[in-house]
Amino acid sequence: MSRFLVRKVAVLGAGVMGAQIAAHLANCNVPVVLFDLPVNPGPQATPSSSPPPEGGGSPGKAGSSQGPKNGIVAKAVEGLKKLKPAPLGVPELASRIQQANYEEHLALLADCDLVIEAIAERMDWKLDLYQRIAPALAPHAIVASNTSGLSIGKLAQALPEAMRPRFCGIHFFNPPRYMALVELIATPSTRPEILDQLETFVTSTLGKSVVRAKDTPNFIANRVGIAGMLATMKEAETFGLSVDVVDDLTGKKLGRASSGTFRTADVVGLDTMAHVVRTMQDNLKDDPFYATYATPPVLATLIEKGALGQKSGAGFYKKVGKDILRLDPAAGDHVQGQQAGTYVPAGKKADEIVARMLKKPAAERLKLLRESSNPQAQFLWAILRDAFHYAAVHLAEIADSARDVDFAMRWGFGMQQGPFELWQDAGWQQVAQWVKADIDAGKAQSSAPLPDWVFDGRTGVHTPEGSWSPSRKTYVPRSTLPVYSRQLFPENVSGSAAGAPLKSGTEVFRNDEIRVWTPDGEVLVASITAKLHLIGPLVTEGLLKAVELAETGYQGLVIWSPDDVFSAGANLEALMPVFMKSGAKGIAPEEKKLQDAMLRIRYAQVPVVSAIRGLALGGGCELALYSARRVAHMESYIGLVEVGVGLIPGGGGLACIARRAAEMAAAGNANADILKFVTDGFTNAAMAKVGTSAIESKKLGYLLDGDVIVPHKDELLFVAITQARAMAASGWRAPARAPFPVAGRSAIATIKGQLANMRDGGFISAHDFHISTLIAEVVCGGDVDAGSLVTEEYLMAMERQRFCALLEHPKSQERIMGMLSTGKPVRN
Structure with missing residues (x-):
């Protein structure tokens, strides 16, 4: 090509x-x-x-x-x-x-x-x-x-x-x-x-x-997805379920987008959904499911009233002040012969027994749902049966293979599994018999029989050789376009026997929270496996080991994990037992180990490349900052957020801000005022600013001009390894250790004056003022003259002392415990 x-x-x-x-x-x-x-x-x-x-x-x-x-x-x-x-x-x-x-x-x-x-x-x-x-x-x-x-x-x-x-x-x-x-x-x-x-x-x-x-009305995702939403609305009415219960059942619990069904319709726009439905009504008159494409009366009534969903302020849901209300279609006055509905408080959840069913393996899950007398379970079996039925009947018409349908539903409708994947995981022939029995009993949305290929002795539609194509009557492999060679671990369907990233390559070192491995024998990869990739003692130990191994036999080290979190920061929960036993004195040695690891990464004798995707917060941000280069997916969210838990960055983040300010000042003018260059970094840390994209993260200074932004998540590892190899091949060497100038006490006084105005104006609390002052002291180098030379170790010692002091502050403890218990920041 x-x-x-x-x-x-x-x-x-x-x-x-x-x-x-x-x-x-x-x-x-x-x-x-x-x-x-x-x-x-x-x-x-x-x-x-x-x-x-x-x-x-x-x-x-x-x-x-x-x-x-x-x-x-x-x-x-x-x-x-x-x-x-x-x-x-x-x-x-x-x-x-x-x-x-x-x-x-x-x-x-x-x-x-x-x-x-x-x-x-x-x-x-x-x-x-x-x-x-x-x-x-x-x-x-x-x-x-x-x-x-x-x-x-x-x-x-x-x-x-x-x-x-x-x-x-x-x-x-x-x-x-x-x-x-x-x-x-x-x-x-x-x-x-x-x-x-x-x-x-x-x-x-x-x-x-x-x-x-294929060139058919609404193509694949909207054809299958909107048909599924219409079926869900119909079955919800049949089983008498409210919109909030349906959304709880058809959201994350079912492995789908958290917005469920009715809230998704509100977000898309009810008029937009109706337009897609109208395309099906106008162009699919010979479809055996044509009768199911009728616009639900409640949808038509809402559109007629101008309640078009989120964009109009009301649809199936409406927000009044801080309260979320949901439509009760059975209440309210009649409009043209239809119940107009009224809004009542939302928040009803799925029955606990049904929620437990949904946590079971696929085969057991579907069996329990089908055999249960609980209306919510019966509803779920009905919509899953309808999805299997619809996808099988229409596969040959709309798509080249079953993989295309499953990918379309994953990528277009936020499902963890497409309909064919779930069907196959639950036991192909057993589920096929269940669906056939419901069709024969008149329980399904259509009387159309399942295609003959469903019953030809197969165990599924996805195999290591490819996915089933009824039109070709064979299993079709994935595309071999050269662009896909850049995806070392492309997303794949279950049943394809694709290699799992964390089980691939040659393992070199492993502990309970990190895996160090190589895909090619040339570049080492460190993959944090802890929950949210939080950085605790075992991760620190593993990173140090990875650097040591990389220096002795590899061209470079890439820090990468195959999901949407690079690292959400330090593992505060793991530190709490140490703190409860020994106080801040027990935390200080662990904090120093983390800081030492950051310096070890910065001054490693091979290039260390952080491959960032999703969250890189707190300690995760610091890990990226101390790498030789950063390769970030477009949707990367990077920032120092420690003030949210009443602390200051303690893994070298503030020392990095001070060093970069000195470098920028020197690049512009040897006599430049360092305060001008440290202000942005201070503000980012004090306000816990997070880049809402890799592009904004670069604007905030968390990514540099030499760093690389990668649009496709599955190309991230390829690009990071390529960068590490190129840096090694070009003779890359670690930066020389050298002291650098800081802004000093006069800059601290200037910043404190601005903070005092914000505190006195009610924009920040007294504790915010205290934390921000401590941040200013570190990034400006403490009680020294402007231009004084300091080392990273000196600033890290300041970080460590202030971090540990805040751990013992009652208001910081309130913030920490609030975050650990609720996941939400406490403002005090």
Whole structure:
């Protein structure tokens, strides 16, 4: 496959999805032009010409009657800075989005290698737009529609014949920064290499997980997912369950997104869900499940009332003050013959006996649910049965293999397992017989029989050779595109016999909380296995051993774990018995061991690379800071958060802030005021600022210019190992130990004055003032003259003394115990 360079991307349509797709391109350093309708300054503009919320109206119509020509796009880009969850890594990235309109700027398309159309779901508007942009497109450009369910083949017919081989569907899920799934859909005319090139770009550059779907209404994830939500709503009504109980049952307890079913609908938008349902109603009249696509009356009533979910302030749930209310559909007045419902306090949970069933292994779990007389258990069996039935009947139509369905449901709907995985884990033939029995008894949503291939003696659909494809009548292996060689441990389906990361490679050292191993004999990997990867004495011991081993026989050391936590910090709970027995004097030696380990990592004779994904807080942040290089997944959340538990950073974090301030001052001007450079680091630590992305973490100073941000989580280890090898090959050496200047007592006085104003103004508590003062003392070097030279060990001793003193402070103890008992910070 020839390399396809994406130098610039155009996004057509500045609505909810288009603007956020542009934002994610900006996050990933891809130049992007965002188009929408021009503003028509004339008086003839009418309300019908305004673009709908989905983004972008007909390109032949004016978008508004007032403002600058790019007003629609400008408003959308400005809105990105305020949207939650944040689509931009930092708000400043909005400036990377070039603003354009269809009337003045179509010539910009000539420089775009990829054009993503994301206007409203109107076939006529899309076709109109394609005809207009076609003459301006580069001959090599890929054109992709971000439709959520319209026929890609029909859309292709609007393009000149020469362009059709370079046209396909690309379906991002909302919000595109955070949702892993992207569905790619070919037409009969799409050249195979076009999808290969696009999959490579979307995977490695944008960090998304790709599933190739067939050109059927709503593709895979929305087809299966929305059908499942409709079935859940129907079965909830059948078994008389309230929306909060259903959400508790269908959330984390069932291995799905914590928002469950009804809250998910609220977040998506009830009108958006209804639109997806309407696509099924309009285009699937021959589907044996067609009757199940009827819009639930309660959903129709809410939409009619303008209760569209989270975006309108009310849907199945409503927040009043601090109280969360849930809809009781059976109460309230009648509206057009339907019960309108009213809101009552939410918070009902699943029955404990059912919650216990859901903790059992898959086979036992499904057997218990099916045989129980508890309505909640019967409800759960019903929706799982319906999911198995629906997925099996539609597999050949919508997807190339069972793996595509399972991945689509994982990545698009937040499930831990897709329907085929769960079915296989629970015992394929037994579950198949149960589903068949319910179909025969008229209990299922449809009378359609299970396909013959379900009963052909198989034990499942996922094998080490691949996943079952009814259309090919064989097991299909995963894609072998070169981009996937960068994923050393790609996410896989159960039954595929994929290697478990923490059992792979050659193990070199292990204790109860860390595994040190090598995948290739050249680079060592240290994987923390403690809960939340908390750093306790055993982890410290393991890291020291890893450095020692790496120095004696390896090119470098990578610190990496295969989940969403790099390290949530120090293991305070493990330290409490020591503290209760010996007080702060017992903690000080352990604290020094941790600090010494950080220095050992910094001055190791091989490069130590921290591969960060998810949380890197407190001691986890310090571990990253003392590494020679950091390779961070885009969704990394890095910060020194110790003040939340009434402490100061005690693993060298403050010493690092002081050293970096001295380095920045020296780089700018030998006589520069160090206080100017230490202020940001002090503020970050005193306010427990956490970067909400790797990009913001870099802005806060937790990542440096030489560090690497990786969009795809499964490429993190590959990139980190590559960095370690490259550093070793280029002759990397540890920095020389040398004292450095500090800001001194005058800077401490300045900071204390600012803190006193905040305390006196009621912005911080007296204890916050005390902790922040201690932080200032360390980062400024204590009671010394400005410019005095100190060592890291000197500052670490200051850290240690103040950390241990705070451990004995009653208000800090309140914060520690509050966090350990509730998981929430105590403000005192």
